[in-house]
Amino acid sequence: MSHNNRISTPLLLLFPLLLAACSSTGIGAPTTQMQPCPSSPNCVSTDAANAKQQISPFKIKGSKTVAWKELQQQVDQLPRTQIITVTSHYLQAECRSALFGFVDDIEFLLREEQGTIAIRSAARTGYSDFGVNRKRIETLRAALVSRGVIE
Structure with a gap:
């Protein structure tokens, strides 16, 4: 009986971890910085190093709590959108x-000390x-400005 075609147990255990790493979305609750954008032009972020991917943060007017709640409501109203995590x-x-x-x-x-909300889309x-992510954020910005919670 040949054992040459047999895959070792450690390799089998490692495979799901490798698969998960390859499918990572690069998202998750950051503490101060957003995850970097990939080099492709399908991302905008307040923290982007590439000028073409940069987008201005939302500058809060008035109560940070009110602005944060209003943002949640506006995101919840976006078509075909589901809120996954909110803290x-x-x-x-x-x-x-x-x-x-x-x-x-x-x-x-929410960057309370700066009075801003950082963004990554x-x-x-x-x-x-085709500019969809930037347009979505600018649509949200316009809605929040009209509600009087950001500048």
Whole structure:
């Protein structure tokens, strides 16, 4: 009986970890910094190093608590969007495209000391998003400005 075609047990145990690492979305509740954008042009972020991917944070007017709650309500009203995680300082949601159901991740981080809300919006797959992530954030910005909670 040949053992050459046999996969070792440690390798079998390692395989799920490798698979999970390859499918990571790069999201999660940050404490001060958002995850970096990939080099592809399908991401915008307050913390992006690339000028083309940078987007201004939301500058809070008045109560930070009121602005944070209003942001949650506005995100919840976005079409095909589901809030996944929300804490007192972090919000993560998934947005699906209408035609193919591609998923974009949007994240917000309340930076109370700065009076801002940091932003990251990125496509999970593909190369270009045709500006969809930037447009979504600017639509949210306009809604929050009209509600009087950000400048």
